Amino acid sequence: MKLKIQSIDIDFHQIVENSLNAIWILGTEGEILYFNKACMKLLKLTSPEDILSKKLYTFLPPDIHAPCKERLIKVIETQAILESIEAKMIRSDGEVIDVEVRTVPYHLKGKVYAQVIMQDITQRKIAEKLLNDREKLASLGQTAASIVHEVKNPLTSVKGFLQLLKESQSHSYLDTMESELEKALETLQNLLLVSKPNLHDEPFVSIALGKELESLLFLFQEKLCNMKVELNVRDAERTVVGKRSLLLKAFFNLIKNAIEAIPDKGMIEIEHYYENGWVHIKVRDTGVGIAEDKVKLLGTPFFTTKSDGTGLGVTQVFTTINEHGGGVSVQSVVGEGTIFHIRLPAE
Ligand SMILES: Nc1ncnc2c1ncn2[C@@H]1O[C@H](COP(=O)(O)OP(=O)(O)OP(=O)(O)O)[C@@H](O)[C@H]1O
Numbered sequence: 470m471k472l473k474i475q476s477i478d479i480d481f482h483q484i485v486e487n488s489l490n491a492i493w494i495l496g497t498e499g500e501i502l503y504f505n506k507a508c509m510k511l512l513k514l515t516s517p518e519d520i521l522s523k524k525l526y527t528f529l530p531p532d533i534h535a536p537c538k539e540r541l542i543k544v545i546e547t548q549a550i551l552e553s554i555e556a557k558m559i560r561s562d563g564e565v566i567d568v569e570v571r572t573v574p575y576h577l578k579g580k581v582y583a584q585v586i587m588q589d590i591t592q593r594k595i596a597e598k599l600l601n602d603r604e605k606l607a608s609l610g611q612t613a614a615s616i617v618h619e620v621k622n623p624l625t626s627v628k629g630f631l632q633l634l635k636e637s638q639s640h641s642y643l644d645t646m647e648s649e650l651e652k653a654l655e656t657l658q659n660l661l662l663v664s665k666p667n668l669h670d671e672p673f674v675s676i677a678l679g680k681e682l683e684s685l686l687f688l689f690q691e692k693l694c695n696m697k698v699e700l701n702v703r704d705a706e707r708t709v710v711g712k713r714s715l716l717l718k719a720f721f722n723l724i725k726n727a728i729e730a731i732p733d734k735g736m737i738e739i740e741h742y743y744e745n746g747w748v749h750i751k752v753r754d755t756g757v758g759i760a761e762d763k764v765k766l767l768g769t770p771f772f773t774t775k776s777d778g779t780g781l782g783v784t785q786v787f788t789t790i791n792e793h794g795g796g797v798s799v800q801s802v803v804g805e806g807t808i809f810h811i812r813l814p815a816e
């Protein structure tokens with residue numbers, strides 16, 4: 470449709486076609502009748518053929534197919550403007566992104582379709598999560614530090630008295646008591662270290678993580694013999710600024726967990742690349758995976774499903790990455806495997 474305003478021809482088709490929002494016209498079955506350029510960009514598709522004759526469901530995670538169908542039917546039947554919702558889409562490269570979706574009716578030749586308008590909100594969600602995680606971890610760190618302080622002092626004095634007692638008399642239980650106390654004190658110290666990594670007075674230095682990953686993997690060579698390991702380092706020259714031993718420990722913890730998640734044979738893939746100002750590291754394993762309700766617990770001190778685990782590894786990862794201004798996201802499917810995706814600001 471063309472409208473003349475003060476002798477300028479307004480071409481509405483061009484406005485829609487070049488809109489920054491992804492705009493779809495869909496039928497009740499999710500069939501795609503129209504899509505603009507932003508849809509291709511959103512899904513990182515290069516050719517319109519990749520979309521034509523497909524249904525929108527091709528690009529949606531399976532768990533939102535049913536609610537999406539409901540919305541399409543609702544907008545077409547009631548012809549009402551639906552409240553906006555947040556959803557996820559799968560890009561052509563497999564990356565899952567967050568989108569905000571608004572759905573309004575679209576009338577054409579006496580028929581009603583759904584006009585779906587999408588905006589990529591992945592970056593906003595990442596920023597929100599970072600802020601949330603940081604607040605959560607800060608309060609976790611405070612709580613842990615004060616508990617450690619309260620418990621460590623009396624335990625240290627018990628240890629002192631125990632040593633005095635050992636000097637004056639001997640009993641086989643005294644050694645056991647002392648070593649058990651040592652263990653308790655060590656756990657407390659570890660909790661303090663992982664919850665408040667900024668207490669480390671290690672200097673910030675330039676680190677090329679891409680180059681460090683190989684030597685980290687080397688530490689696990691014995692355990693890796695019946696696994697396929699792929700190290701895929703791109704942009705190896707990129708550096709981040711950070712506390713070296715803390716960051717290496719975080720990646721050590723991630724690789725250790727990936728190995729422990731694979732009961733028999735499997736694959737571990739570590740990817741390093743640079744994108745949009747961030748250094749990305751993905752640690753992917755084909756292990757047992759993590760149940761959805763347990764993913765929320767990752768990062769909580771002492772959460773473990775292993776008989777000999779301390780449950781401090783992932784806490785160390787979260788707190789360290791957060792302290793370095795980065796972020797962690799986890800994708801996991803039970804029985805298929807897990808991906809830990811770390812982002813750190815590039816230097
Ligand atoms: N890659 C993974 N695959 C499956 N489960 C994982 C993975 N990474 C972490 N987990 C789950 O998260 C829990 C917590 O991990 P975390 O590293 O904090 O402690 P842990 O591995 O149990 O003990 P520790 O690291 O002290 O040996 C694990 O027990 C496991 O259930």
Ligand SMILES: [Mg+2]
Nearest residue numbers: 725726782783
């Ligand atoms: Mg661990």
